[in-house]
Amino acid sequence: MNEQMQTFPVVEVVEHNPTLKTFYFKVKTPVKPGQFVLMWLPGLDEKPFSVSDQKRGRLEITIKAIGPFTKKAMELEPGDRVGLRGPFGRGFEVQDNALIVGAGCGVAPVRFLHETAKRMEVNTTLLIGARNSAEVLFKDQYVDEGATIVTDDGSLGGKGLVPDRVREMLASGSYSTICASGPEVVLVALRNIAKEHNLPVQLSFERYMKCAIGICGQCCLDGSGIRVCVEGPVLTHEELEQVTELGLPHRDATGQRPEKPGICQA
Amino acid sequence: MPHLKVQMAGISMDSPLVLASGVLGVTASSMRRVVDHGAGAVTTKSCSIHPRKGHPGPCIIPYEHGMINAVGLSNPGVDAVVNEIRTYRDECQAPIFASVFAGSVEEFGKVTRRIAAGNPDLIEVNVSCPNVQSEFGAPFGASFEDTAAITRIVKKNAGKIPVAMKLTVHCPSIGKMAKVCEDNGADVITAINTVGPGMLIDVGVKRPILSNKMGGVSGAGIFPVALKAVWEIHRNCNLPILATGGVSNGNEAAQMILAGAHAVAIGSAVYNRGVEVFQRVNEELLEVLELHEMERLDDLRGGAHE
Numbered sequence: 278m279n280e281q282m283q284t285f286p287v288v289e290v291v292e293h294n295p296t297l298k299t300f301y302f303k304v305k306t307p308v309k310p311g312q313f314v315l316m317w318l319p320g321l322d323e324k325p326f327s328v329s330d331q332k333r334g335r336l337e338i339t340i341k342a343i344g345p346f347t348k349k350a351m352e353l354e355p356g357d358r359v360g361l362r363g364p365f366g367r368g369f370e371v372q373d374n375a376l377i378v379g380a381g382c383g384v385a386p387v388r389f390l391h392e393t394a395k396r397m398e399v400n401t402t403l404l405i406g407a408r409n410s411a412e413v414l415f416k417d418q419y420v421d422e423g424a425t426i427v428t429d430d431g432s433l434g435g436k437g438l439v440p441d442r443v444r445e446m447l448a449s450g451s452y453s454t455i456c457a458s459g460p461e462v463v464l465v466a467l468r469n470i471a472k473e474h475n476l477p478v479q480l481s482f483e484r485y486m487k488c489a490i491g492i493c494g495q496c497c498l499d500g501s502g503i504r505v506c507v508e509g510p511v512l513t514h515e516e517l518e519q520v521t522e523l524g525l526p527h528r529d530a531t532g533q534r535p536e537k538p539g540i541c542q543a
Numbered sequence: 544m545p546h547l548k549v550q551m552a553g554i555s556m557d558s559p560l561v562l563a564s565g566v567l568g569v570t571a572s573s574m575r576r577v578v579d580h581g582a583g584a585v586t587t588k589s590c591s592i593h594p595r596k597g598h599p600g601p602c603i604i605p606y607e608h609g610m611i612n613a614v615g616l617s618n619p620g621v622d623a624v625v626n627e628i629r630t631y632r633d634e635c636q637a638p639i640f641a642s643v644f645a646g647s648v649e650e651f652g653k654v655t656r657r658i659a660a661g662n663p664d665l666i667e668v669n670v671s672c673p674n675v676q677s678e679f680g681a682p683f684g685a686s687f688e689d690t691a692a693i694t695r696i697v698k699k700n701a702g703k704i705p706v707a708m709k710l711t712v713h714c715p716s717i718g719k720m721a722k723v724c725e726d727n728g729a730d731v732i733t734a735i736n737t738v739g740p741g742m743l744i745d746v747g748v749k750r751p752i753l754s755n756k757m758g759g760v761s762g763a764g765i766f767p768v769a770l771k772a773v774w775e776i777h778r779n780c781n782l783p784i785l786a787t788g789g790v791s792n793g794n795e796a797a798q799m800i801l802a803g804a805h806a807v808a809i810g811s812a813v814y815n816r817g818v819e820v821f822q823r824v825n826e827e828l829l830e831v832l833e834l835h836e837m838e839r840l841d842d843l844r845g846g847a848h849e
Contacts, residue, residue: 323600
């Protein structure tokens with residue numbers, strides 16, 4: 278795999294539930310946690326996805342069926358070829374005593390970070406958040422491992438919101454940094470909490486992308502001009518300092534910023 | 544001290560290097576960042592009257608010798624671009640060029656009138672995009688008559704703002720085409736647009752990679768084609784030339800200036816050399832001036848024609 282187009286056969290599919298599957302590919306090119314790849318479904322479109330793990334020469338991409346592209350991806354079977362390019366962007370740095378937070382679909386990239394830290398025997402703490410029990414990614418594994426889980430409705434783990442739980446954890450424990458991926462409203466809240474505690478952050482952001490190679494300008498953040506696809510998607514306090522669009526609806530395929538926030542369109 | 548200041552159609556630039564249209568030109572902040580890294584001017588991504596989503600992906604693919612793209616002229620519409628230009632003006636002194644395109648001569652007139660409201664330093668008229676042929680047919684830039692008519696209506700509607708016609712090499716003679724633009728009132732010639740269209744096929748799935756199947760070829764591989772076009776335009780018309788096509792270093796920028804260019808746009812090289820490419824090419828251009836013991840780029844311009 279590199280930045281030019283190549284197609285790879287799916288070697289295995291694991292169905293977590295009918296709308297959430299992990300696809301495995303034989304890809305040896307090293308990918309860092311938090312970096313992303315572009316997946317091409319020939320005849321349909323090409324979209325960015327984070328990597329949920331890479332081990333023993335196999336790359337894992339976990340996809341939740343939300344829009345036309347991800348719904349079509351649910352039909353993929355072993356042997357089907359898809360295009361994969363990358364890895365793109367700057368990922369997470371594995372850091373001792375990090376608080377790793379994944380909310381909603383953001384669990385996929387932080388899972389890769391957490392698994393990598395475990396393999397490196399680096400001590401980290403994982404917090405998983407979701408709206409409800411059914412929405413918890415990798416639920417079986419995380420329940421088995423006894424990870425801290427919070428759900429909005431309390432149907433699994435503690436009841437409550439991710440930022441509130443992070444506040445509690447920071448009050449009772451001490452961490453070196455917060456690494457997080459999830460909805461932007463959660464990331465913005467974590468950024469503010471981290472500032473109060475004087476903690477560095479590594480937060481993974483999403484924007485509409487066309488090229489992923491820093492050319493098209495579609496994913497540049499207002500205020501700083503930082504390209505989410507190259508300088509991001511994982512950004513620090515310093516890099517977020519001048520950004521003026523955090524929490525606003527994202528610019529769409531035309532480059533316009535819509536009035537209302539769109540949900541993940543892929 | 545040697546310097547890189549240039550004048551083109553009355554526009555003063557601290558460097559001859561311009562951000563090419565279609566690259567990092569969607570937002571004001573992105574363009575300001577390019578200026579912070581040494582560009583003398585920036586060009587917005589081409590806009591139309593109405594917003595366009597462009598083609599699905601893949602729409603930009605790097606390959607061994609450059610890249611191929613069929614973005615499909617995605618843009619937020621001319622009025623949104625006017626707002627970006629105003630935001631840019633609040634933050635940045637360097638000139639900003641606005642690229643426009645349309646599906647008919649009349650529409651070129653309309654989009655020009657609306658972009659002029661943003662008061663860009665130059666209006667660049669894209670009559671040469673190769674990626675929307677299924678929608679618009681062959682580029683207007685392939686026809687002397689169409690290009691002449693568009694030049695006239697755009698000049699009429701641009702008011703005092705200078706107009707650059709962006710030409711394609713895929714026409715009977717780019718030198719004669721430039722002369723036609725000059726005769727019909729253009730102020731600058733931008734040359735060239737992407738080449739082709741070309742195609743890449745994935746052997747694994749046995750189909751073209753770009754969703755549009757074909758797309759414009761840019762980057763290092765097209766530099767000699769662009770350079771020869773600039774040479775030919777310089778011999779056929781007296782307008783200043785904004786040269787673009789595969790330039791990625793100071794040597795190539797100097798070659799464009801020796802062929803007759805006033806300014807040199809950089810696009811695809813941002814992929815290979817980062818946003819910092821502008822500062823680096825500036826430094827490399829200064830080395831060329833030092834080599835020839837010259838003070839300014841004006842002394843270099845057209846030097847290959849003697």
